Amino acid sequence: MDHAHFRRTAVAPVLAAYAATPGVDAVMLGGSTARGDADRWSDVEVGVFWARPPTLAERLAPAPSVRPGTPEDDDPPWYDYLELDGLAIDVEHALSSKVEETLGLVLEACIPDPDGLTLLKGLVDGSDIGGPRPELVHMWQRRASTYPRKLAIAIVERDGAIDKFWRCQMLAERDNPVLLAREFLRVTNQLLTVLHAVNGCYTGHVLAFKRLDAMEAELSHAPADLAQRLRTVFAAPPPEATEVLRQLVEATYDVIEAELPEADVTRLRTRFRTTRRPIE
Template identity: 40%
Template sequence: MNTASQWRAALAQQVAPHYAFNPQVAAVLLGGSTARGHADRYSDIELGVFWHQPPTDAERQAVANQIPGDLVRLYPYDPAEEVWCDDFLLGRRHPDQAKSGVLLEVVHYTTDFLNRTFDAVLQHANPDPVKQNLIAGVVQGVPLHHSELVQQWKARAASYPDELAIAVVNRYALIDHFWRWEMWLARSSNLMQLYHAFAQVQQQLLHVLLGVNRVYYFGFKWIDVVAAQLRYKPDNLVHRFSQVYQVTPAEGAGELTALVEETYTLVEQQFPEVDVTWLRSVFHYRRPVWDHAPPS
């Protein structure tokens, strides 16, 4: 754990007991780059609080009143993701400079929701990245309260099902309309759309590689960290991803094409039941272009 992670983790350890004091709190977990040990100067502190029953606004406010920092906001319940979020700024750059500290993001879930997420992903092979991200947070997280329960959750997620891997590959491996990079370039050098398309392909490849390697999605903020967890991947993946934007668009498209082909080969080797021939045909399709009306 680097220095930036160590002092952030120390701050989290000071906050966690304020939540752990409530008997309705089942576990508290440090997550994100701090838990993984590679935080930098831009990193926030991520804290997961898991409740036996949904937390009330009063319970969240009671902790906010005790935390030695500036409250940014207690966000309302998000029914779509079944989560409550609180933001704080810990410490101050100067004593009279409010809200100048390091960001602490606290996310609250019920244990029931976590268990349903486990069921959806592990038993029903739901490849939803939001669900996977929650499981990844548990797998990679550092328990700060009730570590025995957290270890049980970690054990449950330790085996990444083959069905989930195939579901992830099937969801992201289809890369169509790649030919449009030429169109964006021809249309007044529309680099905004061109590089947006390149970035979409790269994100799809990372999702596919996570599936091939049976690694839960945990975001793409740190490409080098993601790549380090991939046993099976194209050679020099991180460097080649970067090079796509540092050469001409045509050269970048060529590099991306090579990366797609190499990734498809890995899919063929790991999952012969996936129709990679069809994936390749879709990827290489080029819409016919016309300068004049076709013959009648």
């Protein structure tokens, strides 16, 4: 089964219903269904852009199974959920004016706001754009098509500051796999956020990739054998896993030095290498 095609077909009436709602500027299909890499576990993401704040009734009108996820009087964005024969659909409502403001913040001021980066990721992936003003979304996508170098540097200098790596050795010696896994995840998330920035790929709160090998193929500038080394981090015995992750971070700093020499990699390396010695 082509899971993306199936989901695109199933959600088409919902997109059309939102597009016909008064006050809507545009609607957009997002996430893995729009990218074409949906699998049997995938839900569907829909973006609805409004010229004015919608009422709760307007948000719920397109389908009888819509459930409000955000109260009407909360600030945007607003989230709703519905199911079509078991298929979960997540709907995010945003004001077009707020999108404009956010794009200015991230693309022009180069402030790595997580919400703004999540929005940009959704816009870049978006497809099946409709509504009375689809040109708005096309314009936003054109603006986002050039990843600002200053934004990449800002993300690298924020998320590349990986500190207290010595905790991994401490937790391995304490035989605490739960907290060790949390540390591995923290460091890995920072590492992958940095690599996506170096490669001009937007990421937000959650790194949006389903398959490690496909992600590696999209990152032209990255440590060798990235996907397999990441698997080793979460599968090997703790001492080996810690060393593999340490080498990955150092290799990522090498990539930054080669691709973004304006970034202060010396500061990042110093912070990463700072250790705490145990008292014998």
